C-alpha cells in the first residue's frame with residue numbers, strides 16, 4: 001500500500017510539470033490550429049536558460065522561473081511573429097516542417113554552444129526529501145509541483161476571468177467571429193504562442209534540479225506533450241491538465257510495477273485505450 | 289432617428305472572386321446615416337460575400353468601400369469594428385464555450401465600448417429578456433432562436449454606428465420573425481444605421497427605407513422599400529404574387 005501511495009504521489013508531482021507542457025501545446029493548437037513540434041526543444045531552451053542563470057549568476061532554479069517566464073514569453077512571441085505567422089493558412093505538412101525545423105535549429109544551436117555533454121545542476125536540495133505519513137516525498141519535486149499549481153491557477157484565472165483571456169478563448173472557438181468583435185486575432189496568436197512557450201520554458205526550469213540537461217532532451221518531451229494533449233482532447237486546457245497528471249501517474253506506476261525501462265509502455269497503453277474508446281480525447285472537442 | 293442625406297457607407301464598383309470564380313460584379317451601394325437599407329436576393333446571390341468584404345473578412349476584391357470618407361480596404365477586420373461597423377454574421381457564430389454573459393462581454397471588447405458595457409447589457413437584456421434568464425448558460429447549448437438573439441445582442445454591445453445583419457430571421461419561427469423585424473426597427477430608432485441582408489424579402493422591404501436586389505452578383509434593382517415591394521419583378525421572383 002505504501003508503495004502504491006508512494007508512486008501515486010510521485011506521479012502526481014511530476015504530472016504537474018507535464019501538465020504545464022501539455023497546456024502550452026494545447027493552447028497553441030487551440031488558437032492557431034498549429035501543432036508545435038518544437039515544443040520540447042523550447043522546454044530544453046528553458047532548461048539551459050535556468051542552467052546559465054544558476055552557474056553564471058547563482059540564481060536558484062526555482063527562483064529563475066520569475067525570469068524564465070517573461071524571457072520565454074518574448075522568445076515565443078518572436079517565433080510566432082517571424083515564423084509561425086507565415087504558415088497559419090498553409091498546409092498542415094508545411095506547418096509541421098516549419099516547427100520541426102525550428103526545433104532542430106534550437107537543439108543544434110545549443111549543441112554548438114554547450115556541446116552534447118550531459119550537464120547536472122546540483123542544488124542543496126536536489127536529492128533532499130521529507131516524509132509525510134511514512135511516504136517519502138522528493139523536495140525538488142514538491143517545490144516544482146507547488147509552483148506548477150500556482151502558475152496553472154493563475155493561467156486559469158487569466159483565461160476565464162480577464163477580457164484578454166476570454167478573447168484568446170473566443171479566438172480559439174471561432175476565429176472569424178472573434179474578428180467581428182474587434183479582436184485582433186494576430187495579436188492573440190502572438191500572446192498564445194508566447195504563453196505556450198513560457199509554460200514550456202518554465203517546465204524546463206522546474207525539472208533542471210532533477211533531470212540531466214542535454215541538447216536532445218526536447219524530442220522525448222515533444223512526444224510526451226503530444227500524447228498528453230491528444231489524451232486530454234486537442235485544444236482543451238482542462239484536458240491537458242488532466243492528461244499531464246495521468247501520464248505522470250502512469251509513468252510512475254509503470255516504473256514501480258513493471259520496470260523503469262518499460263514505464264513508457266503503460267503510458268502508451270493508456271493512450272491507445274483512451275483513443276480507442278474516446279477518439280476525441282478525455283474532454284472531447286472542447287475548445288478552451 | 290431622422291434619415292440624413294449624409295452618405296455613411298459607399299461601395300463603388302466592388303467585384304470579388306473566390307479562387308478565380310467571380311461572384312460579385314461591379315456593385316454600387318450606398319447607406320445614408322440613419323437608414324435601414326436592405327439587400328435582398330436568393331441563395332448564392334452574393335449577399336454574405338458583400339458583407340464580408342465590408343468587414344474585411346474577405347480581402348482581395350477590387351473597387352472601393354468607404355465609411356465616412358475612410359477607405360475601409362486599407363484596414364484589418366478589427367479596425368473596421370473600431371470604426372463603428374459591426375457585423376452580426378450569418379449562422380450566428382456564437383462562442384459556444386463562453387456563457388451568454390461572456391459572449392456579450394466579448395461584444396464590447398473594443399476600448400470605446402468597454403466603458404458602456406453595463407449600460408449596453410441593460411439595453412440588450414431589455415430587448416431580449418430571454419437572454420437575461422439564461423445569462424450563465426453556455427452559448428453552444430442555446431436554441432437556434434436564442435442564439436440569434438444573442439448574436440444580435442452581442443453585436444449591439446460594441447456601440448455600432450452601422451450594424452450589418454446577415455439573415456437575422458433565418459431559421460426562426462414565424463412569430464419570432466415578426467419580433468426580430470420589430471426589434472431591428474427599434475434598434476434603428478435608437479440611432480443605429482442598419483444594412484440588412486435578407487431572404488425574407490417581404491418583411492425586410494417593409495421595414496427598410498431603401499433596398500437593393502442582388503442577382504448572381506449584380507445589383508439588378510434599387511429603390512425605396514415601398515417601390516420595390518410594388519415592382520413586378522420583385523413580386524414574381526420573391527413574393528410569389
Ligand SMILES: Nc1ncnc2c1ncn2[C@@H]1O[C@H](COP(=O)(O)OP(=O)(O)OP(=O)(O)O)[C@@H](O)[C@H]1O
Pocket residue numbers: 306311329330331332333334335336337338378487
Ligand atoms: N468560401 C467560398 N469559396 C468558394 N465559393 C464561395 C465561398 N463562399 C461563397 N461562395 C460562392 O459565392 C457565391 C455567393 O455566396 P454568398 O454566400 O455571398 O451568397 P448569399 O447571397 O449570402 O447566399 P445565402 O442567401 O444562401 O446565404 C455563391 O455562389 C457561393 O457558392
Ligand SMILES: [Mg+2]
Pocket residue numbers: 335336337378454
Ligand atoms: Mg449568405
